[in-house]
Amino acid sequence: xxxxxxxxxxxxxxxxxxxxxxxxxxxxxxxxxxxxxxxxxxxxxxxxxxxxxxxxxxxxxxxxxxxxxxxxxxxxxxxxxxxxxxxxxxxxxxxxxxxxxxxxxxxxxxxxxxxxxxxxxxxxx
Amino acid sequence: xxxxxxxxxxxxxxxxxxxxxxxxxxxxxxxxxxxxxxxxxxxxxxxxxxxxxxxxxxxxxxxxxxxxxxxxxxxxxxxxxxxxxxxxxxxxxxxxxxxxxxxxxxxxxxxxxxxxxxxxxxxxxxxxxxxxxxxxxxxxxxxxxxxxxxxxxxxxxxxxxxxxxxxxxxxxxxxxxxxxxxxxxxxxxxxxxxxxxxxxxxxxxxxxxxxxxxxxxxxxxxxxxxxxxxxxxxxxxxxxxxxxxxxxxxxxxxxxxxxxxxxxxxxxxxxxxxxxxxxxxxxxxxxxxxxxxxxxxxxxxxxxxxxxxxxxxxxxxxxxxxxxxxxxxxxxxxxxxxxxxxxxxxxxxxxxxxx
Numbered sequence: 410x411x412x413x414x415x416x417x418x419x420x421x422x423x424x425x426x427x428x429x430x431x432x433x434x435x436x437x438x439x440x441x442x443x444x445x446x447x448x449x450x451x452x453x454x455x456x457x458x459x460x461x462x463x464x465x466x467x468x469x470x471x472x473x474x475x476x477x478x479x480x481x482x483x484x485x486x487x488x489x490x491x492x493x494x495x496x497x498x499x500x501x502x503x504x505x506x507x508x509x510x511x512x513x514x515x516x517x518x519x520x521x522x523x524x525x526x527x528x529x530x531x532x533x534x
Numbered sequence: 535x536x537x538x539x540x541x542x543x544x545x546x547x548x549x550x551x552x553x554x555x556x557x558x559x560x561x562x563x564x565x566x567x568x569x570x571x572x573x574x575x576x577x578x579x580x581x582x583x584x585x586x587x588x589x590x591x592x593x594x595x596x597x598x599x600x601x602x603x604x605x606x607x608x609x610x611x612x613x614x615x616x617x618x619x620x621x622x623x624x625x626x627x628x629x630x631x632x633x634x635x636x637x638x639x640x641x642x643x644x645x646x647x648x649x650x651x652x653x654x655x656x657x658x659x660x661x662x663x664x665x666x667x668x669x670x671x672x673x674x675x676x677x678x679x680x681x682x683x684x685x686x687x688x689x690x691x692x693x694x695x696x697x698x699x700x701x702x703x704x705x706x707x708x709x710x711x712x713x714x715x716x717x718x719x720x721x722x723x724x725x726x727x728x729x730x731x732x733x734x735x736x737x738x739x740x741x742x743x744x745x746x747x748x749x750x751x752x753x754x755x756x757x758x759x760x761x762x763x764x765x766x767x768x769x770x771x772x773x774x775x776x777x778x779x780x781x782x783x784x785x786x787x788x789x790x791x792x793x794x795x796x797x798x799x800x801x802x803x804x805x806x807x808x809x810x811x812x813x814x815x816x817x818x819x820x821x822x823x824x825x826x827x828x829x830x831x832x833x834x835x836x837x838x839x840x841x842x843x844x845x846x847x848x849x850x851x852x853x854x855x856x857x858x859x860x861x862x863x864x865x866x867x868x869x870x871x872x873x874x875x876x877x878x879x880x881x882x883x884x885x886x887x888x889x
Contacts, residue, residue, distance in 0.1 A: 410667040411748070413741060416829045417661050433667070446669045449848040453864075454665045454736040456853070457831050458846045482669065 410438060414455065422457055426465035434474055434485055435530070445475060445483040541619050543795040548610070548622045550799070554806060555633070559599050561813075562637055566592060566644065569821050574648040575641060576825035578656035583648070591647045598640040602633045624881060627721075642858065659829040660740035666748060670733050675759045684770050688719065691773045698781060709887040711780060718773050720880055724873055725766045731866045732758045736849060740826040750819040757816050761809065768801075837861075 412429040414422060433439040445466075446454075452462045466483055469475040476486040509519045566574045571584055579588060606629045613621050668674075692715060699711050732755060739747030775794050779787045830853050837844065837852055837859040844852060845863035852859045860867060 411664045411744060412667050413662055413664050414738075414831070415662045416659070416831070422831055430667070439667070444669050446667055447671065449865075450670055450734065451665070452847070453734060453849045454738050455663075455831050456736070456738075456847070456849050459848055460846065482671075 421461075422455065423461045423464040423468070426451070426455075426462060427468040430465070430469055431472070431474060434488060437488070439485050441485055441488060443485045445485065447482045543791075543798070544619050544622045546795075546799060547802075548626065550802060551626050551629075555602075557810070558633065562599060563596055565641075566595065568817060569825075573825075575645050577645055577648040578653045579648055579651050580653055583651050587651055588648065591644055594647075595640055595644040598636065598643070601636050601640075602629055605629065605632055656827075659827040660742070661829070662741040663738045663828055664741050664744040664748070665738045666752075670755075672730055672733060675729070675733050675756070677763075680763065680767075684722075684766060687770050688722070688773055691715065691777055692719075694777045695780070698777065702781075706780065709884065713884045713887070714776055715773055716880065717884065718769050718776075720877065721769050722766055724877070725762050725769070727866065727869050727873055729759060729762045731850065731870075732762065734850070734866060738828055739823075740828065742826070743823060746819075747823040750816075750823045753819055754816050757812055764805070 410433060412426065412433075414425050414429075418425060420428070430439065430445065439445075448459055448462045448466065452459045455462075466475065466477055470477055470483075473487055473489075474485065475483050477483045506519065506523075509522065514522070568575075572578060574583065574588060574591070584592070606625065609625055610622070613619065613625065695711055695715060699705050699708065705711065735755065737748070737751035737755070739751065775790070779791055782790060837854045839854070840859055841862060842852060842854070842859045843862045847861060848864060850861055850864045850866055852861045862868060862871065
């Protein structure tokens with residue numbers, strides 16, 4: 410079970426960690442009850458501050474995907490995040506689509522990209 | 535009780551320490567060239583490096599390997615002159631630690647020197663790194679049965695010694711009965727600290743050939759965990775034999791001790807051969823995984839000194855302006871510092887207590 414961090418990615422490290430774990434849960438690679446590395450291990454491995462990883466875990470906890478138990482570490486709580494409105498779920502997609510439009514991609518190309526990514530996400534699950 | 539057989543054993547062990555050290559020097563001496571003449575340790579060097587500046591850097595690295603001998607030889611001469619042969623045990627422990635620290639520092643210096651002659655593109659850190667999400671806690675690398683057996687045997691031995699000390703009218707002094715077991719138990723704690731450090735050692739790897747890198751890192755970790763576990767088992771086995779040596783009549787105790795020490799020597803030779811074979815396998819795995827510079831993801835500037843206190847950054851070693859800095863904000867560094875101070879106190883107490 411690997412997590413990839415890209416230094417050229419514009420997202421901050423904590424976001425990459427949270428998104429990476431989220432993707433592994435979504436793809437069924439991290440099942441309910443699976444233990445996650447302790448904060449200190451992850452921060453030590455990446456050579457970052459504890460707060461960076463604590464923020465990533467907090468984001469995942471708020472989404473209901475993990476449970477952090479004091480002393481025994483974090484475990485995957487659920488395969489699905491907490492109930493959120495459609496409007497809330499669509500917001501990041503809308504932002505990503507805006508980026509693609511601003512990058513000058515045609516509507517057909519954007520549609521192809523979205524379909525390809527959706528297919529990939531479903532296949533890996 | 536200093537049995538006469540003990541002296542020859544300590545001398546034999548110390549004598550065995552020398553070929554092992556020389557073999558270690560040969561092994562470490564070859565390490566810079568393990569990946570071929572295009573490399574100096576993990577630095578990809580330019581053509582002709584070993585014909586030019588590399589020759590000096592390599593020679594200085596080889597010379598620095600002799601530093602531990604400079605500490606060891608005068609100490610050993612003093613021990614033999616004063617007849618305090620038991621201290622050879624401490625000498626072996628301390629010099630072993632010095633050898634490893636010296637190697638780490640010396641390797642760092644040599645690699646930094648070689649960086650000036652590195653192939654330019656090879657010095658660029660990898661943009662993408664991969665790390666394992668498998669938890670690495672002490673319990674993940676612990677066999678409960680093994681630990682229970684070690685604890686039970688140690689407790690039984692101590693209980694018997696206490697009972698013997700309190701009830702036997704002819705018992706020897708407290709230092710003799712409990713000194714050696716205390717030393718062994720303290721060594722156990724030290725080996726557990728080392729084991730914890732091995733398990734916690736970070737192992738992020740570049741995205742390219744991530745599987746090979748990750749496999750090599752995990753194999754190396756498991757090898758060292760097993761190595762230190764066997765050391766602990768050996769230490770506990772000495773704790774078992776101690777009550778026998780204390781309680782048996784002198785001639786019988788001498789015979790038991792001679793047999794025991796002879797078995798130890800044979801086992802040590804066999805173990806050394808096995809360790810060397812496994813070490814070679816790990817080195818081959820390491821050579822397969824091509825080294826890549828990893829990025830520094832910390833936003834803050836690195837510490838300026840070889841030691842620092844950064845509790846918010848849990849890594850044991852932090853990147854600094856001059857290589858790496860030992861972080862005393864890390865639990866292993868703190869425990870090790872307390873342990874070393876405690877070790878010095880224990881040795882002082884054992885050597886100054888009434889027998």
